[in-house]
Amino acid sequence: MKVLVCISKTPDTTAKIAFTEGNTKFDENGVQWIINPYDEWYSLVRAIELKEQDATTIIHLVTVGAADSEPIIRKALALGGDEAIRVNINSNDSFEVASQIAAIAKEGAYDLIFTGKETIDYNSACIGSMLSALLDMPFVSSANHFELAGNTAKIKREIEGGEETCELNLPAVISCQKGMAEQRIPNMRGIMAARTKPLKIVEPISVTATTTIKNFELPAAKTGVKLVDANNMDELVRLLKEEAKVI
Amino acid sequence: MVLVFIDQAEKQIKKSAFEVLSYGAALAKQLGCAAEALVLGNVNDDLAALGKYGVTKVHQVSSEGVQHFDAKVYTHVIAAAAQKTGASVIIFAHSINGKAIAPAVAVKLGAGIVTGASALPKTDAGFTVTKTVFSGKAFASIQIETPIKVVALNQNSFGVFTQEGNATVEAIDVAIPSPSIKITATELVKGEIPLTEANIVVSAGRGLKGPENWGMIETLAKTLGAATACSRPVSDSDWRPHHEHVGQTGLQIAPNLYIAVGISGAIQHLAGVNRSKTIVVINKDPEAPFFKAADYGVIGDAFEIVPALNEAILKSKAGA
Numbered sequence: 001m002k003v004l005v006c007i008s009k010t011p012d013t014t015a016k017i018a019f020t021e022g023n024t025k026f027d028e029n030g031v032q033w034i035i036n037p038y039d040e041w042y043s044l045v046r047a048i049e050l051k052e053q054d055a056t057t058i059i060h061l062v063t064v065g066a067a068d069s070e071p072i073i074r075k076a077l078a079l080g081g082d083e084a085i086r087v088n089i090n091s092n093d094s095f096e097v098a099s100q101i102a103a104i105a106k107e108g109a110y111d112l113i114f115t116g117k118e119t120i121d122y123n124s125a126c127i128g129s130m131l132s133a134l135l136d137m138p139f140v141s142s143a144n145h146f147e148l149a150g151n152t153a154k155i156k157r158e159i160e161g162g163e164e165t166c167e168l169n170l171p172a173v174i175s176c177q178k179g180m181a182e183q184r185i186p187n188m189r190g191i192m193a194a195r196t197k198p199l200k201i202v203e204p205i206s207v208t209a210t211t212t213i214k215n216f217e218l219p220a221a222k223t224g225v226k227l228v229d230a231n232n233m234d235e236l237v238r239l240l241k242e243e244a245k246v247i
Numbered sequence: 248m249v250l251v252f253i254d255q256a257e258k259q260i261k262k263s264a265f266e267v268l269s270y271g272a273a274l275a276k277q278l279g280c281a282a283e284a285l286v287l288g289n290v291n292d293d294l295a296a297l298g299k300y301g302v303t304k305v306h307q308v309s310s311e312g313v314q315h316f317d318a319k320v321y322t323h324v325i326a327a328a329a330q331k332t333g334a335s336v337i338i339f340a341h342s343i344n345g346k347a348i349a350p351a352v353a354v355k356l357g358a359g360i361v362t363g364a365s366a367l368p369k370t371d372a373g374f375t376v377t378k379t380v381f382s383g384k385a386f387a388s389i390q391i392e393t394p395i396k397v398v399a400l401n402q403n404s405f406g407v408f409t410q411e412g413n414a415t416v417e418a419i420d421v422a423i424p425s426p427s428i429k430i431t432a433t434e435l436v437k438g439e440i441p442l443t444e445a446n447i448v449v450s451a452g453r454g455l456k457g458p459e460n461w462g463m464i465e466t467l468a469k470t471l472g473a474a475t476a477c478s479r480p481v482s483d484s485d486w487r488p489h490h491e492h493v494g495q496t497g498l499q500i501a502p503n504l505y506i507a508v509g510i511s512g513a514i515q516h517l518a519g520v521n522r523s524k525t526i527v528v529i530n531k532d533p534e535a536p537f538f539k540a541a542d543y544g545v546i547g548d549a550f551e552i553v554p555a556l557n558e559a560i561l562k563s564k565a566g567a
């Protein structure tokens with residue numbers, strides 16, 4: 001079985017969010033980059049577990065990004081995976097990114113494509129869904145459990161107020177979230193091995209972007225907390241009722 | 248025409264649908280066109296009554312193949328219905344199912360999409376949508392460049408608006424592809440309010456010391472008609488079920504009221520709750536970072552404050 005795991009580079013969760021060039025660009029100054037947590041902790045680790053169960057499984061990683069994505073993809077390879085592909089283009093348009101991955105996916109004839117539920121920078125949750133349309137494959141989103149028996153996958157996904165279990169036949173696209181696997185930390189052996197794993201650089205296919213980011217904005221700062229005396233919960237109830245009007 | 252997708256489960260229209268209907272109707276008014284709705288599957292709700300949210304027509308597909316959610320099938324059917332009805336903007340809720348299908352529908356229609364929209368698009372020059380990015384820490388204005396547009400609205404970000412009026416209900420005939428998945432089980436947490444749909448959420452963290460101390464949180468939630476949530480270490484330690492975990496790596500929620508008890512307010516936690524309208528923080532440490540993100544704060548011991556707050560609410564309810 002061949003698995004394609006989509007890896008995205010995102011700012012660290014504690015990164016300062018600021019913008020430059022007249023609020024049109026994310027300010028990358030001093031930003032630490034990480035593998036998007038959903039991609040790393042859930043989809044990549046689950047793919048590695050599948051390979052541990054069945055050693056014939058082949059895992060390819062794909063990232064769409066310029067050369068500065070390489071430390072991230074190497075770090076992902078240190079966790080596991082056989083080889084990586086980097087499509088050499090920076091894009092903020094989900095359709096453009098998904099189209100690049102779809103081109104790779106078609107060529108590699110993968111049985112299974114894993115994405116994270118969303119990235120923690122643009123929070124668009126688009127890539128998995130778009131891939132399913134571009135590749136005409138079934139799609140299960142927000143999966144928190146994935147088991148494989150032959151060609152049939154048993155998947156659990158989150159639904160409002162509960163959980164749904166379904167079965168499908170591969171190939172399929174799955175977006176992964178918490179529950180799929182437990183976070184792992186790369187070990188020395190993995191880090192050494194990653195250095196020699198193939199990392200193929202592919203030039204992008206030509207796609208017309210469907211959206212353009214015009215500008216960014218920071219939310220208005222909270223006006224400041226109103227402290228209520230711990231012995232006066234009647235006052236808190238009054239404020240919530242009369243001032244905030246939320247109860 | 249603006250077409251609003253109405254999601255349902257177990258023959259019941261989801262709460263998020265009323266907000267996207269109101270949003271779609273407001274957008275149609277701004278564009279000077281009609282707003283219509285699309286429902287897949289049979290529902291017990293009165294579809295004509297959806298007119299009160301501002302749609303003039305409700306298209307319904309009631310074939311066997313669309314009674315249950317199947318992302319691939321729904322994508323095909325919604326895209327076909329959008330084409331057949333001549334929709335130029337298609338609106339979804341940025342909900343679990345909305346996230347699964349809206350981007351795929353956009354691909355099928357050759358449309359640009361913005362998900363996680365937080366306000367009405369600006370349509371005076373072009374079509375620009377503001378969305379939340381960096382887990383609620385910023386907004387981005389994104390221009391959609393294609394003639395057909397898809398927008399998925401953040402839940403609890405626009406509001407529900409009603410007026411007088413009924414919609415006409417019409418069956419729409421589109422080809423239904425064969426199922427791509429087989430649903431084998433659906434488990435709903437009985438008697439609980441889904442976290443993403445709750446107006447009020449009572450949440451607690453490691454400050455509560457252990458799972459045996461959650462009784463007062465559940466009591467307060469019950470008094471308020473609220474859902475319960477927790478911080479990540481709490482669900483990681485199995486003090487609470489995983490579906491209660493909110494934050495950067497858990498659920499992102501935007502209730503009207505979020506009450507945080509014994510949660511320090513780490514940036515990753517805030518990322519999941521910072522879109523809440525009002526935040527109350529109860530923490531014994533006056534330096535806890537959460538106070539900076541709060542509207543109301545109470546400094547002190549949660550084990551005394553939470554029961555006292557519960558009493559005060561009960562008292563106020565009895566008096567009202």
Ligand SMILES: Cc1cc2nc3c(=O)[nH]c(=O)nc-3n(C[C@H](O)[C@H](O)[C@H](O)COP(=O)(O)OP(=O)(O)OC[C@H]3O[C@@H](n4cnc5c(N)ncnc54)[C@H](O)[C@@H]3O)c2cc1C
Pocket residue numbers: 013037451452453454455477478479480481492493494495496497508509510511512513514515516519529530531532535547548549550
């Ligand atoms: C990549 C990444 C992703 C993460 N994602 C998430 C996420 O999605 N969600 C999340 O929540 N965290 C997440 N975290 C973890 C986050 O950084 C914090 O560690 C976590 O939120 C802390 O949880 P807490 O506030 O419950 O516990 P603590 O930080 O231990 O805080 C406990 C608080 O309780 C207070 N307290 C103690 N006793 C009492 C009492 N008797 N009465 C009142 N107050 C009391 C203390 O003063 C303290 O402020 C993530 C971390 C990383 C690195």
